[in-house]
Amino acid sequence: MKSLNFGYKGASILKDISFCINPEEFVAVIGPNGSGKTTLIKTILKHEIPDSGTIQILENDISCLSSRDLAMHISAVMQAIDPTAMKVRDYVLLGRMPFFRKYQFFETRQDLDIAQKYMELTGIAHLADSQMTQISGGERQLCAIAKALTQEPDLLVLDEPTSHLDITHQKTILDLITTLKKELSLTILMVLHDLNLAAEYADRLILLSKETKTIFSSGTPEDVLTQNHIQTVYRTQIKVEPNPVTGKPWIFIINDMNPHE
């Protein structure tokens, strides 16, 4: 039974956060700008240390794990990857680094096969020999996902992987994550700005509030995305209706600047 436990008390940005992620769950963290979503992710990835509290993955406290051990359990896809001058294949292969033995300098046959498998799964195998600087933003994001997958993590953390992409890429990437979640038994933690995408794809939502600096609500999309919750946390007039195709809550922004009937 694997799960991620999180209890955290950081004075300035987040307070008293406590939640549990179950295996093979797709959890989306939502909330207004400045509500601490990125801080939360950084704390889980050990880029920042909480003032108090513990984070556990698979019953291990992460503060006891070395960067390398942590990297074998958690991998991350951050926003907008800066293009670096390397080949796509070499970039994706960097994901195998946590598995390199102490004096190993070269990838093993197994590493190369694993990277190839994930490049194919993410649909970028045809770009393997291209330079990272020459491909589009959407393709770069897919490369980042491929790299994160080659780490073969238990938990895949994504920080707004689709915010800067067009709707085609947004759907492609979210469809891909959902498929891979099932195929590879992954657990997903994703920060999303787009509430509708979160409602469509996530199993559970965690809504952070800027005022209270803590979790406002957590649960299924229907439970969390109510008119009341959203208007309180986001301080904006909106309307929530079920999506006509899937039935998930859909948030409509009301343009009250122009008079309408």
Add this chain to the structure above:
Amino acid sequence: MTRWILILSGLFCLVLVVGIIALCTGAAGIDINTIPAILMTGGSSAEYSILMEIRLPRILLGMAIGGALSLAGTLLQGMFRNPLVEPYTLGISGGASLGVCINILFKCYAVIGIIAYPLFGFAGASLVIFLVYSLNRSNTHVKSNRMLLTGVMISYVASSLVMLLMALSHTDDLQNIVLWIMGSLDEPNTQLIQVACIGSVIGLFISYFFCMDLNALTLGDEEATSLGVNTARTKKILFIVASFLTGLSVSVAGIIMFVGLIVPHFVRMLTGPDHRILLAASFLAGAAFLTASDVIARVIIAPLELPVGVITGIIGGIMFIWALSRRQVSL
């Protein structure tokens, strides 16, 4: 892989060729055809001592220092993620020179021996790296050239301090300082040459343990951490190695500019950014480059000798300006 082996063999041959050319050139006018014979007979001939006791040590020193400075440049570029940083442009050579200057003036070498030179050089270099890094800690995401500016400023301050110390010193010391500051491979002390050769190879050896870490660091500190790299520890160790290599080079050969900039720049065009090949290739190319520059320095106004720092300063300075003008620089 085969490509890497080819590149390394090619560079190794280049180093040998340059070394042989260096052995054959010089003001003494030893005819090339006679060299194998001289080397075979050995012993007491004047030509033999010129070759073995004057030229060969100088060539070996040039290779060691050229390799060390290129390697230091490559490491710094990998850690700062800025292709324009290197020991001189970051002011590290300036700091090292200040350290060595203090050593000469306060005669510390009389107390702890000749090792005082590289030691003080290392101390000065480390101080500057620490300063530059702390002053630029916030610049994690932007490839800004602000740290270059910091480095240049520190370099100016260091030079001013060196000049201050020179003004306060005795004539003997003054001459020592001036001669050595100009960057010359003319070092009579064989022990120092040995230290330089061994030290630069050790530096290369240690750096190789971190070649994959450096690859990960090109993506940024946070990304590298996500890949399992202990970024704090890696950077500390590599900063120490870079300071050591710079301190060593400056203490033995004075300030030699831009080697760590030019060589990795061109080597990267040949090998790509993978540090597994880049480190060794930079080292070898640097060795060849500095030795070749020294040949030019010895020959260009023969029988007078220019300090090698002058040659690398001119070639390197021009290339630095060209490199800066090509990029969209926003200070």
